[in-house]
Amino acid sequence: MSWQSTTIAILILACIGYHQINASALMQQRNRRSIDLNAAHMLISDARLDKAVIPTAYKLEFTAEPEEGKFNGVVWINVTWLEPSDEIKLHVHQDLQVTQAVAMLSIYSVENNEPKLKTENVRIVRTERIPKKPLYVLHLEKSVEKGTDCQLQLSFSGQLSNETSEGVFRTSFADKTSNECKWFVATHMRPNNARRVFPCFDEPSFKTPFELKLARPKSMMALSNMPLSKTTDMENREGWVWDTFQTTPPMSTFTLGFVIGELHNIESGAVDNGVNVKIYGRRDYLEPLKDVPNRTRRVVKELQSYWGLDFPLKKLDIVALPNYYAVRPADNWGLIFFKESELSRTGVWQIAQEITYQWLGALATPYWWSDAHINKALASYMAAWTAFKIDNGAELQGKWPMTILYSLYYEFSKRYPHARITGMKYETTASKTELIFRMFNYTLGETTFRQALRKFIREKEYKTFFGDDIWSALTEQAHTNRVLCRQVSVNEIAGSWITKDRLPVVTVTRDYKKNSAVLKQRVYLRDRPHDVPDQDKMLWWIPIVLVDEEKLDFHNYTPRVWMKKEREIEIKDLPKENQFIIVNPEEIGPFPVNYDIQNWNMLAQYLLNNQEGRSRIPVYTRAKLLHDAWNLAYAGDLSFATALNMTLFLKYERDHLAWDPVFTMIDHIGRHIDSSEVHKKFETYVRMLLTPLYEELGSEPKPDEDRSQTHLRGLAKVFLCRAGYKPCIEEAQAVYKKWMESEDPDEGNPVANQFICPVFKWGTREEWEFGLQRVINFPPSRKQSERTYLLKTLVGCPIESWKIDRILNITILEDNGNFTETDIYLIFSMLTGGASGYTTLFHFLKNNWEIIKVRFENKPHLWDSIITSATNVFTTQEGLDMVSELYVQRQGEFGTAEYIIEKALRNIKEETKWSDENLPVIEKWVDNYLEQQNSEEKVKFLRK
Incomplete structure (x- = not known):
């Protein structure tokens, strides 16, 4: 009996019930919805299959010719009909050639209680490629009934990619030992590149077993998802063999992978459950990988412990690929490809993230890409958890979660988040969802969170899932453990966060006589004007975790109350009027908090004057207080005097996590006030703030110095230099x-x-x-x-206008041939970084208008660029008057930049309001600060 008929018979015996169950599950999935992104915002807009016919197994034979840059093969696909149809539709990339197609129906009956197989060839009357879509249709001579099985045999050929690392590609390197050029052939199927390699049903929801047979020269090695089953000589090709690998569990096409090349491995032994972990690379690059086996074993062990589930396959191979161009590693199931430089880095976070996908992505798979952001978010959260578990967060200290959180605060507070860039929206949505998982881990408790995920992964082994399934698992466990009331679901809470391109701010106004407070939520906006459409309709489920001065308990994160999409609530039984409170400590939820002035002032005084108490407030919370204060001030929701008071305790602060938001504050405020007289005073404040820190750290790193200290010294030096620190x-x-x-x-x-x-x-x-x-x-x-x-x-650093005038004269008026149009565009862009730059550019434009207009007559991109850079960055009334005068003077002459100058005038009016409100406050505070510092210096001098 042939392989094909034997396989069909086995599948009939094993899967008579499976087809019925699978068909039912697929129909249910098609009718379900999850917390979803708008279709226009999906990362992948793909050609969907209609699911009238679904795959149940693959056998793939593949031969690559790396030196010729070609490949060919045969794939046998077992399929079954869920609906009557006279066609089979599958994915084939436009660059993949299908050279032959055969369809063999399987008709089975039961005689004497035994299945009896009958095969019937059904003629393919024609094949069709759908224009501009990666779809390939086999039109059959007759309609096939529901429940019928069939085996397709398709021969194919194509070109190995040499410039990108997607689909199946080749890469070469020079072997130092033999001085020869060596080739690798490898795959990167994610997200939908399997169709570039072989005809298939290339959607994540189709999970089927794969049997792979690879041709290779005897001098090379082949690796795939599963262990090697057998090796046999190729007929009619001397020096070549076939490697047949064990059949995989059901999996999606994007998790299939293989590599062929002269691989060498570092023996690393097995993890506790016996999974065989090996690290591979080229012979010349094994030394930098020597620590990878140990790091990998530790990651696998921690993840097995978390999931309460052994690694899903018998082996895990990790390969350092030379000249690998993909942005991220290829996380094939049981076989992960890294760039050499990435795999040899210290730390475990990236290894942990890719290995997490072995469970969450390969074992349990998102049904469609609309839920990929939830999958990515949970995998990233798990990677961070693993890194903290292994090295107590040393690798991620300061990077997680604060780096992504502060970026989200900044992006979502814009009037137009993401600048309408879909890819950026996908990334920020995934990052926000990652922080929502962190929030639930705190508010539901780590035990409940872990129990829910364990149950979820067991229920979804070898299956697909929707984002709702994860939230539902958390809901069910939270109800079981009685940490969430029955009337509330995690799905509803998560949905209030994920479906909005915004974040809230909570304002706490205390009534000190009644020991109570009113909490209000609204959209957090930094950009002015705060006129975002529908902002009054946006409400969130917000956990209110509260710490008071008397207890300072930073271990209990059970919410005192939830704001259940309520605009305003009142909480009672607060501490005495002379004691502060902190809401949302440790950034449990991704939202800033504003307080009444009295509470802010009590916080500032406590951090400044109570050295022992200050250390009892964790550094993430100290950083949060600083970050919230200056961001709220920048947004116009808090006095800058109050925000700057919060920086006074920094004279005693030496943890880089608390300092990080301060550097951002210095940068943002410094740029905003650059064109005012206050700026010089502010630079003096910066020098006085940073000099003691920098001098204590020393100008040079110390032996075995912690990376965080190196990081802090570097930032302090950069900002001191920028502020005119003479030694620098x-x-x-x-x-x-x-x-x-x-x-x-x-x-x-x-x-x-x-x-x-x-x-x-x-x-x-x-x-x-x-x-x-x-x-x-x-x-x-x-x-x-x-x-x-x-x-x-x-161009961007000088503050003296003659330097800027000089470069502008050379590049524009003199038309120096050493500078390209790209250089000129870059110059305009860099001049927006400081008041000297854009002010000098404005006067240059005004004084040389006719010459520049002629020079850029046929270069609208440069004309638009100079108008933008010269007019759009002013922040004061003086700047508004200058740009307004130019607009009136040159009315009708702006051409393509007409809308740019009009928009600039609107922006400058808003910025002028900001400056009128805040510059006097900042100047008064800085004057008082400098006077006090000078008085303290005089006292020290007199004591000497």
């Missing part, structure tokens, strides 16, 4: 001088990037002119990225 400028000039004195300065740049901007900002005319000549004379043989960085700093 002198150090930068000393290093720069060596370059100026070198015999051939165009041969290379010996100056570290950190020193270049201080020289161009604070240095001499001679130093800046030297930099200009290096850009003009830059040799084409050197990396152009070095020239780009030099040009950026040459």
